[in-house]
Amino acid sequence: MDELKLRNVNLQQVQNQLRHKTDGLSSSTLVLRRGQPFTILINFDGRPFDPVKEKLVFRVILGDSVFMQSEGLRNEYIRNDFGLLFKGCPENLLCRPWSFDQYEKGILDICMKLLELSPQSQANTRTDLMNRSSPVYIGRVISAMVNSQDDKGVLMGNWSGKYKDGVNPSMWTGSADILRKWAETQFSPVKYGQCWVFAAVMCTVMRALGIPTRVITNFNSAHDTNENMVIEEYFSENGEKLSIGRDSIWNFHVWVESWMKRPDLGGGYDGWQVLDPTPQEMSAGMYRCGPAAVKAVHERKVNTLYDVPFVYASVNADVHRMIIRDGKILSTSIDKDSVGALICTKRPCPAMAMQDITSEYKTVMAQTGGGTTPRVVPKGVGVSLQLLKEPVVGENISFIVIITNNMLMTKLLRKHVNAQNKEYNHNPTGAFWEAHDDLKIGPNETVTVKHEISFNEYKLKETMEDCMVSLAVVIEDVKSQERVLATKEFNITNPALNIQIQNENSVIMNTQQVATVTFTNPFNFVVSGDLFVVGSGLLEERVQMRLTVQPRETMRRPIRFIPWMTGDKMLHASLELKDQSTILRGFKTVTVQAA
Incomplete structure (x- = not known):
């Protein structure tokens, strides 16, 4: 019987990758998903292949150890x-x-x-x-x-x-x-x-x-x-x-x-x-x-x-x-x-x-609500810290110290409050703001003291996305020398960029679309910086432009893009303010439909 000689193998790359939803991953190599069927064409020279008398064995070794059913x-x-x-x-x-x-x-x-x-x-x-x-x-x-x-x-x-x-x-x-x-x-x-x-x-x-x-x-x-x-x-x-x-x-x-x-x-x-x-x-x-x-x-x-x-x-x-x-x-x-x-x-x-x-990692305990630190209650005095509003870049930080005398006698206390700038991954360095005073507190009395830290006192010199503050208060009982500590660490929110898509319910593949990036300057001074817009599957290259925005002015910039992939995609805009060491961000999801 004449031998069969392999001529070539056609991996049907385009068809298989479309079915496997891998068409965007590679143009040079067939990429397949585990657990899904695929087809190939094998061409031989010589006599015809007889499927009744002959068996062609195609062996693939793989595992489905990462296959999710959903x-x-x-x-x-x-x-x-x-x-x-x-x-x-x-x-x-x-x-x-x-x-x-x-x-x-x-x-x-x-x-x-x-x-x-x-x-x-x-x-x-x-x-x-x-x-x-x-x-x-x-x-x-x-x-x-x-x-x-x-x-x-x-x-x-x-x-x-x-x-x-x-x-x-x-x-x-x-x-x-x-x-x-x-x-x-x-x-x-x-x-x-x-x-x-x-x-x-x-x-x-x-x-x-x-x-x-x-x-x-x-x-x-x-x-x-x-x-x-x-x-x-x-x-x-x-x-x-x-x-x-x-x-x-x-x-x-x-x-x-x-x-x-x-x-x-x-x-x-x-x-x-x-x-x-x-x-x-x-x-x-x-x-x-x-x-x-x-x-x-x-x-x-x-x-x-x-x-x-x-x-x-x-x-x-x-x-x-x-x-x-x-x-x-x-x-x-x-x-x-x-x-x-x-x-x-x-x-x-x-x-x-x-x-x-x-809960997938640990047994979850009841969380303290309202942005308040857990109240520390020693023998004589309890203290906690509470933010009065969400801290926003450009605005003052407003918070209160809540002190409770748990005893049936008046106490003379010393209050020490301080704030430190910190990065998310290590301890802060020296305090940039502090306040110290003495106060008397009556039997079973609770006293609330308000403090404010101005923007000029906490703003940073280096550009940081993770602007954080470490706040602490120590209450000292003058007579007993007993001290109690309460701490709170928090981030300061940046203003956001807004992105709107023209005709967002009819974004079509390979058709030019327009997005508008909007930013309102919340500060009482001029800001300037670089605006960047990126979008995988939407923009071939990153868009970059220099901006100067007057106090309270609203800036709008159109961004034109031509999607080349279907499905859910994302436009991401970021604005680095040069003088304020701040990065502002905004994003918008876009559903791209086939033409």
């Missing part, structure tokens, strides 16, 4: 190319748009390059290729490769506030610019990233590789360096927070969760797994973290692979706050509730809102 969840956690990152504090969330850009030209190839350049691949390419069927393995490799701490990774971290030889982390709006810059510079680390940038880039890479991934924010995130599940915080006798000790609490920290099965852990730990590419601590000799099963964190299974103790402490550590003088501890209070106060992510589309997932 089509809606697959759309959100794999296909969606934009999202929201949450920052700030639990009482005043900041909603930061991000473009994941996995469909942008060349991004998938760059993501594959991360695997190729990993230490694991460089050490043994064959073993690395065999291990790539495991999402656990892929997660650990990518977690290490997104940071550049000990490999040819993508991003260099910088929390110094000095970014002159690179990009301020707050200025990034999407992952494509970062990944392309890494590839174009022969895989030199991109300057600079912070936690939300590391996490957002990792989300892009994992989604491009077909692994369901979402970005997570943990508010009041503990960094426990000595693994004792306790964070020590120190304050002066006047309430100024001191930079003592290696442990810290970040106002927020951002990581990712990827959905996968965990056969290495036995039954019961499939599902969302924490992966953290921000270089904080080593895991098996490399700066990476996870995958740590969220369920294992919830159940305190701290012996479970990988890095569960570190993640557990991040959301559950106790806080010991101590007032000290000349190295001597004057008083101590213990807070068991503030760490991991809120853990959240973006809701699945079409919602552009926050989803609270705190």
